[in-house]
Amino acid sequence: MRPSYACGSMEHVIARRGFLGRTIGGGAALLGGLGCLTYGVAAEAMAQKQKKILLFNMHGGLSQLETWDPKPGVETGGPFRAIPTSVPGIHISELLPKTAMQMHHLCLLRGVNTSEDDHGKGSYMMLTGRRQTPAANFPELGAVAARTLLADSNPMPGHIRIVPGGAGGRGNDSAYLGPKYSSVALGNGNPPQYTALPDGIDPSSEARRQAFRKQTDLAFASRQSSAMTDAFLNSYEAAEQLMIRRDVFNVDKESDADKDRYGRGDFGRHCLLARRLLQHDVPFVQVMHSNYDTHNENFDFHQELVPQFDGPFATLISDLASLGLLEDTLVVVMSEFGRTPNINLYMGRDHWSKAWSVVMAGSKVARGAVYGATNAQGTEVVDGQVDHAQLFHTYLQAVGVESTESIVVDGRDVPLADPAAQPIWKVLA
Amino acid sequence: MECTRSSLYWASILSLILTASLVPAQEASQPIAVGFSAQLDLAVNKVTGGNPNLVSDSQLLRRLYLCLIGLPPTLAETNQYLADTASDRYGRAVDQLLGRAEFVEHWTEKLDVMLMERRANTHVPQDQWTEWLRTQLANDRPLHQWMADLLVADGAPGNRAAARFLLDRTGDPHAITKDVSRIYFGRDIQCAQCHNHPSIDTYLQTDYQGLLGYFSGLQLAEVADGDKKVQMLAEKSPADAPFESVFHKGNKHRVLPHLFTAAEVAEPWTIPGEDYHPAEAGRPAKPLHSRREQLANQIRSGALEPFNRNLANRIWALVFGRGVVEPVDLFHAENPPLSEELLSEVTQQLVAQQFDLRKFVRELVKSQTFQRGGAVVDPNQSESAAWMASVLPRSTSGNLTEIVEHYQRLSTELSQARSVAQHQYDAAVEAELPLRTERVNSLAAVDTARAALTQAVEAQKKAAAEKAAADQALATAADKVSKLQVAAESSAAALAAVGQDTELTAAVELLKARLAAGQAALEPLQKVVAEKTVALDATIANATTGRQALVASQSAASEVNSRYQIADQLTRQKRQLLDLAYARSADNELQLQNYQLIAQADKDNASLKQLSQELQEIQLRREQTQLAVVALTSQLEQQQAKLPELATLAQTMGGQLDSKQKQLEAVQESIKRLSQAKLSLADAAPLLASTEKANAALAEIDAALTAVEPTKQTAEKEVADAIVMRDAKQNQLKEQELVLAQIQQQLEQTQLELRQQTEAQSRASNQIQAAREQLLRAQKSLATLAVQRFGSAALRPLTPEQIGWSFLAVNNVYKNYVDKHLAEIEKATPATPEQMQDPAFLRARQQAAVRKARAELQGNINLFNTLYGAGPGQPQSDFFATPDQALYASNGGGVFSWAAASTDNVTAKVIAAVTPAEAATALYRGVVCRDPAVAEISAVEQYLAQQPDQRARLAQELVWSLMASAEFRFVQ
Helix, strand or coil, X not given: CCCCCCCCCHHHCECCCCCCHHXXXXXXXXXXXXXXXXXXXXXXXXHHHCCEEEEEEECCCCCCCCCCCCCCCCCCCCCCCEEECCCCCCEEEXXXXXXXXXXXXXXXXXXXXXXCCCHHHHHHHHHHCXXXXXXXXXXXXXXXXXXXXXXXXXXXXXXXXXXCCXXXXXXXXCHHHCHHHCCEEEECCCCCCCCCCCCCCCXXXXXXXXXXXXHHHHHHHHHCCCHHHHHHHHHHHHHHHHHHCHHHHCHHHCCHHHXXXXXXXXXXXXXXXXXXXXXXXXCEEEEEECCCCCCCCHHHHHHHHHHHHHHHHHHHHHHHHHCCHHHCEEEEEECCCEECCCCCCCCCCCEECCXXXXXXXXXXXXXXXXXXXXXXXXXXXXXXXXXXXXXXHHHHHHCCCCCCCEEEECCEEEECCCCCCCCCHHHEC | CCCCCCHHHHXXXXXHHHCCCCCCCCCCCCCCCCHHHHHHHHHHXXXXXXXXXXXXXXXXXXXXXHHHHCCCCCHHHHHHHHHCCCCCHHHHHHHHHXXXXXXXXXXXXXXXXXXXXXXXXXXXXXXXXXXXXXXXXXXXXXXXXXXXXXXXXXXXXXXXXXXXXXXXXXXXXXXXXXXXXXXXXCECCHHHCCCCCCCCCCCCHHHHHHHHHHHCCEEEEEEEECCEEEEEEEECCCCCCCECCCCCCCCCECCCCCCCCCCCCCCCCCCCCCCECCCCCCCCCCECCCHHHHHHHHXXXXXXXXXXXXXXXXXHHHHHCCCCCCCCCECECCECCCCHHHHHHHHHHHHHCCCCHHHHHHHHHXXXXXXXXXXXXXXXXXXCHHHHHHHCCCCCCCCHHHHXXXXXXXXXXXXXXXXXXXXXXXXXXXXXXXXXXXXXXXHHHHHXXXXXXXXXXXXXXXXXXXXXXXHHHHHHHHHHHHHHHHHHHHHHHHHHHHCCCHHHHHHHHHHHHHHHHHHHHHHHXXXXXXXXXXXXXXXXXXXXXXXXXXXXXXXXXXXXXXXXXXXXXXXXXXXXXXXXXXXXXXXXHHHHHHHHHHHHHHHHHHHHHHHHHHHHHHHHHHHHHHHHHHHHHHHHHHHHHHHHHHHHHXXXXXXXXXXXXXXXXXXXXXXXXXXXXXXXXXXXXXXXXXXXXXXXXXXXXXXXXXXXXXXXXXXXHHHHHHHHHHHHHHHHHHHHHHHHHHHHHHHHHHHHHHHHHHHHHXXXXXXXXXXXXXXXXXXXXXXXXXXXXXXXXXXEECCHHHHHHHHXXXXXXXXXXXXXXXXXXXXXXXXXXXXXXXXXXXXXXXXHHHHHHHHXXXXXXXXXXXXHCCCCCCCCCCCCCCHHHHHHHHHCCCHHHHCCCCCCCHHHHHHHCCCHHHHHHHHHHHHHCCCCCHHHHHHHHHHHHCCHHHHHHHHHHHHHHHHCCHHHHEEC
């Protein structure tokens, strides 16, 4: 099912290839009403069913052997044991004891083969569902999600990345979908830039000057109504809504009990912020955990990093389930690739894209399931092999977006996902 | 497709495509135009009605300033322009702006964005690149010349700027092909890399591969630049590869460089080892036949249509806000120009102006088309002939229904024609397939022979080197021997002369022995030389054979190629025909759509008119009915008023009857009593003593009876009269009631009519409302078309640079920086009085100050570019508005503080204004370049009255509000 939109803006029209449809359709967008200007009833209606995606980007290349696909007792297996989970018969690494108790919500895909061992290229493929080519640039999942899932009446940004540091700002990740769908970075979980009044402007002068601007704008729009003027007026309304909702980005507003449950570390705080954002209907949130590029001392590093992830992640999954959010939220845990079964001289594991794992949960994804398998040593996929393009289709399908359709961007048809690939229907309930 | 009809039929269908114009045209009445601007207006008006509305003077000024120099006029400039009443003020303004330093600055920015699309500076710093662009523009270098330079630049140290176009696309042939196709030829064919374009039928994989051929030899090569390493572009002899569609594998094809539907560029066969210029020190060798040089030469010729049309369209789009072909990088048969005539005219003009940007732009902005106002959308004006004239193409004649039918018929026929053309093209391709395979194989044979020859040449080189070394060794040894020989002979002679000398004898012997050994050593060396000579001869023979084989394979390939070219020429002809069929269809659909909309508007108009008339009639009838209801109601009331009186009368009459009856009854009673007394007396008479007395009594009774008789008669008569009277009254009452009932009925009937008429009236009103809305929709669609066809002005957003510079300009921040730098320059190098009189000197000085001021402010502009510009490498012309822009304008950086009062700026003028009208005029003229409306003056007055003691602050807020407004964000 395609999501329904409160206003039939051109943005959401799914492309139909037809004679001249493009040129005329493009022109028609020049004129339009002020239909999209009001937040309110429509927004409430939307909020009921806002589909969302929460993406965990395990930066550097998470080892599948120390997490989702353990091989204890074999040459390549490393020192950690496999433990039972809340789903009988499914075992994961002992580094994930809390996540193991949430296994009944999760779906492990153990047959991922992406054939790309370069950080940049692997990351690009996993986030865009396409192989990188010099002749084209593709939008990341967050931009596609924002474009297809965000209702015009939803004042929240459609595409948020919680990043470990930095000032924030707009990401360069929406390619041809345009900056409207670029990520808004929350540097170390801080609210978006410029959402606070500058020094020297108090709320009363803010109200005064904005009221005058708005009056001027409405008068102008009544003379020069177009999709562009609508978008412009909308951007100020959305900015105002963001300022009003600044607290949504403020994780300090959460209770001390919750802060304790998620842990006081950066990643725990980011997970709690992610929950807060999802509760406020942000359609796409990416949380990053790094750095898993463990060419040296793979086991020591995973022993340190994976438990940092385990607690907050398990708490978040459990919360999403009990709050009912998991019904409409797809959770994905990915990386740019996995790590070699072979253990190198420095007790490290190197880049490995031939047989690794991705985890999905929520929305239409099958629960408490494993799809795909690797051989005993973990060196090859023996069942249910999937790649980045199929996964990308599947993420979209999981939140109700028909991934095999095209959308119209600036008068041209653009497929949402790689037309040469199909979704993995078997993991979709 | 099965071809069952006669070829004559198909020929007649196809001839449709080639027919120049099927539009019922009427051209005679146009005035003879002078100059390009007027030609351009004619071409525009031909397809639109030619909206006569021009934009207001002050808005035109803002449009012109932003277009030419990227800044809005300052308050002083606006005031000066509006005060100028000479008829040539616009032309003077154009020329003055074209001469300003900012013209070059602004168009450098525009062309930088067009060419580089805000890509990162990986290999060439931005300053170097913009300086190079600026130089081209400042010197009015023809656009096609320097754009061709960009494609052949190699980025050698010391001259790297022009190579940025290629270098910052990583020198990658595919990245370059994609962007050269879009930016130089207006065709976004990246989807055709691996197969024919999935949604644009006329973008073929061969187009992509043909363009790729010009760049396929490019790669980056590292060279030393001083003590650091830089990448420059190396061009190898290209290695073309066969390709096939990933969707339909099996038909391998291989093409040589060519542009779209043009023929392949014939290129000389080359021999390995003889195809490069000798390498210069520190630089990669250049091929003798550079393919990109071929492309550059075609561009430089000034006659390359796809390039010229794209460039004309792109500059047009920079001036008018949208292209004649839009999107600007989707030139294809299904997306024809909104007016072919206009695009041809503009392209011809670009060529005629010798690709001089300033001259070309000058003509564009002087056209009436540039000065147009917005489209008229007003249902109230729709009935006027003027409105119809404003939408109806000037070339129209005949009635609308017929025209629409004509285009509908044509639509069917053209789509048939397209099928036929498609079929013929497919057949031509099919026929060409064996030749394609043959050519792929023959070229593969050339490649093999070339590789073999390359090997043989290498082997020959190696053998030659080895033989040279052997020769050398032999020569050295022989030299040694001959020297020993000389020494031995001269020492023997010396011994003979000296005579017995033991030591000398030993020396002579030693020399002889050495000579013998030396001579013995020569032999193996000679043998080696002989062997190496044989080996060399073998490699030479091998190379000669290889060369012959290569030449033979090449001539075989040439032969195949010449047959292929003949087939391909036919295929290309069929393709051109197919493209034409698509274009004619698409153009026809546009015409059809336009006329359908006009016909629709016309019909809506007529039905609106009819409905209005009907409504009027209904209203009239309803008014009459309403009057009738009023009349009947009052009649009813009148008659009802009569009823009580009549009832009272009837009642009175009844009462009178009663009393008369009672009187009669009394008389009758007394008569009865008298009669009874008489009877009793008569009965009693025989018994009475005195008959006399009895008779007397009888007589008395009779007398009494007689006496009472008249009374009785009177009473009887009165009763009878009273009955008549009463009955009459009762009848009257009944009649009245009947009358009332009739009136009541009539009234009800009329009220029913009134209700029905009221309903009919509201129905008609709703219909009129619906008809008006429908008309409005048709008008809006027509307005959109008018904008697309330049009959009306498009609302255009400011570019990120224009937003940034405008924010700085309206508050005089920009001017203050320029003035500051002028003062600094004057302080550092004071001008002589003669120099102060020299316009060239003053211009140069102004230019220097402008450059310095802009360099200093550039950081602010970069921030705007980040917020308002699209991502790196993405098309930059699409409008978008995001909350982070609004947040920045509201809360970020210096935007609010720029609006603070400073000497003579808008805010200062608002503060200083005496009347609200003065304040509002300064505000609106200064920021959005127009005079305020009455309501706006009072809004400003009210705003400033909120806190009179904070006037400066409130004025600053007002200026900010207008700067942050939509009106500022767009050009009308």
